[in-house]
Amino acid sequence: MGKKIYPDSGVELKPFTAKHYDKVMNAVSFGLYRRFIIKAVNDMDIKPGDSILDLGCGTGRNAALIASYLSEEGRITGMDVSDVMEKQFRKKFSDEPRAQFIRQRADIPFDLAQQFDKILISFVIHGFPHEVRKTVIDNVLKHLKPGGTFLMLDYSEFDMKKMPFHHRFLFKTIECKYAFDFIEKDWKNILGKNGFIDFTESFYFMNYVRLLKAFKKL
Secondary structure, three states, X not given: OOOOOOOOOOOOOOHHHHHOHHHHHHHHOOOHHHHHHHHHHHOOOOOOOOEEEEEOOOOOHHHHHHHOOOOOOOEXXXXXXXXXXXXXXXXXXXXXXXXXXXXXXXXXXXXXXOOEXXXXXXXXXXXXXXXXXXXXXXXXXXXXXXXXXXXXXXXXXXXXXXXXXXXXXXXXXXXXXXXXXXXXXXXXXXXXXXXXEEEEEEEEOOXXXXXXXXXXXX
């Protein structure tokens, strides 16, 4: 990977970190990452025939869990900009006709010429400057079917100053400055102003993580 587009972002990973991403996440979360991801996927209300887009899919770890809920008619599409992540995704799904990979940035306007029942973005949007997040949301809205579900799995809204010291230290150590801004935003209000309705939320990891579900207006 060349020069970072957003120097203060943690989304653009170095090749070594990208290659070992799942192991790194397990280590920094003391094994809790895998457990709450499993719970979150279970809470996504996936239907067997759903077509699902995973924006910033990474290694395909979440996509593999999602695929286990799908029938032969269901489809999972992973989208990422990293060639390292693409190799790992394609390896995971080498014999899986229901899965495909698209190399594409999520932070610029794009057109996949199709719409999906559900779109997931997991621990990606917090790593962008706030003005760029609007572009990501616009891309989601464009690619969701009317009534489709947006699934935003990321940090919840909380006051970092009120975190226990060891939690605050860990958060400030592993996260970029954009995450500090992200947790202060009212995301239901933001999404409500951008074409989404009927919010539900599930919390994990001592309530620091949230799956926010919203539906595209009909």
